Amino acid sequence: MRFEILYPGSYAMAKATLAQDEQFRAESGAMVAMTSTVDVEGKMEGGLWKALKRKAVGGESMFMQTLKATRGPGEVFIAPSTPGDLALLELNGANNYFLQKEGFLAAESGVTLETVSQGIFKGIMSGEGVFVQRVGGQGKLLVSSFGAIHKLALAPGENYVVDNGHLVAWSGTVTYEIKKASSGWLSSATSGEGFVCHLTGPGDVYFQTRNAASFGQWVASFIPAR
Amino acid sequence: MTRQTRFAAEVFGPWAKGQSTAATIDIGTWLVVTLDGGRRLELPLASLKISRGGFDLLSVVLAGTATNGEALHVIVHDVSVLAALDQHGTHAMRAQAATVARSHSRGRIWRWVASPGAVLLFVALLAGAWLGxxxxxxxxxxxxxxxxxxxxxxxxxxxxxxxxxxxxxxxxxxxxxxxxxxxxxxxxxxxxxxxxxxxxxxxxxxxxxxxxxxxxxxxxxxxxxxxxxxxxxxxxxxxxxxxxxxxxxxxxxxxxxxxxxxxxxxxxxxxxxxxxxxxxxxxxxxxxxxxxxxxxxxxxxxxxxxxxxxxxxxxxxxxxxxxxxxxxxxxxxxxxxxxxxxxxxxxxxxxxxxxxxxxxxxxxxxxx
Known part of the structure; x- marks a missing residue:
């Protein structure tokens, strides 16, 4: 099978080309259009408990959809629910990626997905949530962002700072720490403001050009209070 | 008891920045790295620098220079690699491996935070916390x-x-x-x-x-x-x-x-x-x-x-x-x-x- 990203930019969509009997998984509700040779099946990935955990703590849907070309070769178009770009990541059996809770769009069937804790403090302060998703296994993975996606390739020991709420995906080999953005202690610890993610290579880091939470606040400012 | 000496690893070398290559490593007198695709690199065990890295510092990072002069960062997600290094390494390396192993166990203390009981407890605590x-x-x-x-x-x-x-x-x-x-x-x-x-x-x-x-x-x-x-x-x-x-x-x-x-x-x-x-x-x-x-x-x-x-x-x-x-x-x-x-x-x-x-x-x- 093959993934192809169409219309890269704000309203990107992916096209999956399947041979007969090939299948892949996508976020529930991601399917936009498909050939009639493809069957969609809702599945609780990993059983009830794992699905519940994903829903409750990962912000992901409990169900994933499996799209299978049962009646001959087919095509499926998939897109995330928010405006933004897509990136294609490759898993070679040895590497892992970590995704922020809304990052997953679709993956080939050899890709494994699990929800892991990054610790309460880091979770709340990083803006990426207490739980993040770890993807491993083998195959291609599509991640979605809010806004465009920028990729940084970090050399061993190379440092970078990314504002919280902007991380989309990062290699499992990247170390990250939460630090205060400035030396002063101006903002309250519980608001999560004023914290940034310090990343240390080696590995790739994908970040998004817009922060969904900030955008939400901006939109909310136009909604008249009742 | 013979310990495991072969591990799956990710290798970062001068050939690609940010993107790792899958590899198998063998630990003996030398660290032998076999990259996916068959290329073989050897590093003297004594020159390795061992540290923690990756997500939550749960992985082991072995940094060193191969005999052909390439600087390598070998990342192993299985921490039992430390035991193998402890067995085959020099005295200084054993000390390094022991230090890194200790810091690993400290990181693990709060891993159970992911368990369902802890999540409920966390929510309950948060609710009562402002009062107490x-x-x-x-x-x-x-x-x-x-x-x-x-x-x-x-x-x-x-x-x-x-x-x-x-x-x-x-x-x-x-x-x-x-x-x-x-x-x-x-x-x-x-x-x-x-x-x-x-x-x-x-x-x-x-x-x-x-x-x-x-x-x-x-x-x-x-x-x-x-x-x-x-x-x-x-x-x-x-x-x-x-x-x-x-x-x-x-x-x-x-x-x-x-x-x-x-x-x-x-x-x-x-x-x-x-x-x-x-x-x-x-x-x-x-x-x-x-x-x-x-x-x-x-x-x-x-x-x-x-x-x-x-x-x-x-x-x-x-x-x-x-x-x-x-x-x-x-x-x-x-x-x-x-x-x-x-x-x-x-x-x-x-x-x-x-x-x-x-x-x-x-x-x-x-x-x-």
């Missing part, structure tokens, strides 16, 4: 080992001192150390080892940091009129240390989230806050407790406890130019009265003088 923050702080403080407190204290002293001149010997340092050692005698049984840092700046202040750290500024040393006055201030600071006031204040300033994280054994948040410790002042209750404790310490060390009150009373009369010590140790009639009550009944037969000629110490004050 002081209680939560107590629980969190109790869960912090003295060793960690010492690390935090050392880090906060470093940030308080931050480039200011520190006295490590000389007559002024010696005089302060004599007084400090005498006061420490009165502390009694304690898990802490006390450290004194004398900072050579005109600030009239002294402060306590977690883990047995006391910082004295020479401004204070030249302001007090006797060794006993300084002893009183030091006893007050030592009581802040043994009552863990600094740690308590630090946790409180981090709010509910930090306190809960600490209750779960996640200490990563403390490190973020430690730099703010120097700017903190303690609550009135903590100050009162430190005064009471200070008088007890002084009595046990057989130091005149009345001079300490006199010093603060004199400082309060400074008028317009209040020294720093009063901004962090608010002086009031109430405090003066309570110190007076605490020291009532003390007679000169209860103490022995501290044998430091303080007039001589004050004469060392450099003109500024």
């Amino acid at each position: 923050l002081p209680l939560l702080v107590d629980v969190a403080v109790d869960r912090i080992p003295v060793s960690l407190e010492e690390e935090l204290g050392a880090a906060s002293v470093e940030s308080i001192v931050a480039g200011q001149p520190v006295l490590e010997d000389g007559p002024v340092h010696a005089a302060v150390k004599t007084v400090f050692d005498r006061v420490v005698l009165g502390v009694g049984a304690t898990p802490y080892t006390f450290h004194l840092t004398v900072v050579d700046t005109p600030t009239v202040n002294a402060l306590a940091a977690p883990g047995g750290q006391v910082v004295v500024f020479t401004g204070l040393v030249f302001e007090v009129e006797s060794a006993e006055e300084l002893a009183g201030v030091l006893a007050h600071e030592l009581r802040h240390v043994t009552a863990r006031h600094g740690l308590r204040q630090l946790i409180r300033s981090g709010g509910v989230v930090l306190a809960i994280a600490l209750c779960f054994g996640d200490v990563s948040g403390l490190a973020v806050l430690v730099k703010t410790l120097g700017d903190m002042s303690y609550s009135r209750d903590a100050e009162r407790e430190a005064d009471t404790g200070a008088v007890a310490i002084l009595r046990r060390a057989r130091v005149d406890p009345t001079r300490f009150r006199e010093f603060f009373a004199r400082m309060a009369k400074h008028g317009s130019s209040l020294p720093a010590i009063l901004s962090t140790h608010p002086q009031g009639d109430e405090r003066d009265a309570s110190l007076r009550a605490l020291t009532a009944g003390a007679t000169s037969s209860d103490w022995d003088p501290i044998t430091v000629d303080w007039a001589a110490v004050r004469a060392l004050k450099a003109p500024r």
